[in-house]
Amino acid sequence: MKPLGFSLGEASKRAIADTVQSILENKGYDVVSIAPTATVYEAIAEMARREVGALVVVTARGLLGIVSERDYARKVILQGRSSKETLVQEIMTPSPVTVRLSDTVDECLRIVTEKRIRHLPVVDEGELRGMISIGDLVKTIISAQSYTIDQLHTYIGTA
Numbered sequence: 001m002k003p004l005g006f007s008l009g010e011a012s013k014r015a016i017a018d019t020v021q022s023i024l025e026n027k028g029y030d031v032v033s034i035a036p037t038a039t040v041y042e043a044i045a046e047m048a049r050r051e052v053g054a055l056v057v058v059t060a061r062g063l064l065g066i067v068s069e070r071d072y073a074r075k076v077i078l079q080g081r082s083s084k085e086t087l088v089q090e091i092m093t094p095s096p097v098t099v100r101l102s103d104t105v106d107e108c109l110r111i112v113t114e115k116r117i118r119h120l121p122v123v124d125e126g127e128l129r130g131m132i133s134i135g136d137l138v139k140t141i142i143s144a145q146s147y148t149i150d151q152l153h154t155y156i157g158t159a
Contacts, residue, residue, distance in 0.1 A: 018140055020108065020122055021101040024130040031121075031131055033058045034067065036089035040076055043067050043088050054119040056131060057092045063121060063128050065092035070118075098123040099132070105140050108132065 034043050034055045043055055047069065054068035067088050075091040076083050097115055099108055101124045108120060112134050122130040 018105045019101065020099050020103045020105075020120075020130075020132060023105070023132050023136050023140055024101070024122065027132075027136060029130045031056060031128055033128075034088055035059070036064055036087065036092065038088050039084055040067075040072060040081075040086045040088060040091060041083040044069075044072055044083060053133065054131070056096075056121050056128065057088055058128065062126070063096070063098070063123060065089070065094045066096040066119060066121060067092040068119060096121055100124050101129060105137050109134075109137055112137070 032046065032050045032052055032055050034046060034057055036057050036059065047053065047055060054066055056063055057065040057067055071091045071093065072083070075081070076086055097111060097117060097120065099111065099120045099122055101122060111120065112118065118134045120132050121128060122132060
């Protein structure tokens with residue numbers, strides 16, 4: 001039998017060693033943001049328009065917080081507040097957990113699991129660079145597993 005040329009776990013190891021920067025290079029550095037003085041209604045409308053589950057809350061000074069669909073459900077709907085009268089700054093999560101461009105998928109998975117969060121703003125050298133979600137992390141791992149499967153099919157076909 002000829003050697004595979006890679007180990008079966010190599011692609012999986014590569015996926016969890018991939019960096020936030022490599023994820024953003026694939027998905028883009030676009031950051032969907034909103035001002036803290038916007039209404040929650042405006043935030044939810046923007047999330048729907050952009051098909052995202054969270055927005056970073058920014059001012060001229062930089063990242064202030066993050067507001068998500070979860071914040072809306074728990075802090076507006078369940079409390080009987082009006083989304084057209086409530087401001088984003090009233091329900092946002094201040095000082096969100098952030099990651100750097102050099103952080104790995106494995107480190108990010110640990111953070112989202114331990115903190116029970118779904119979105120990670122990317123801040124590097126004091127500047128907001130992007131946003132990744134748990135979906136982006138899972139997609140990276142699935143892509144690496146697909147690569148491994150393709151390599152195995154190729155190997156089996158030539159064995």
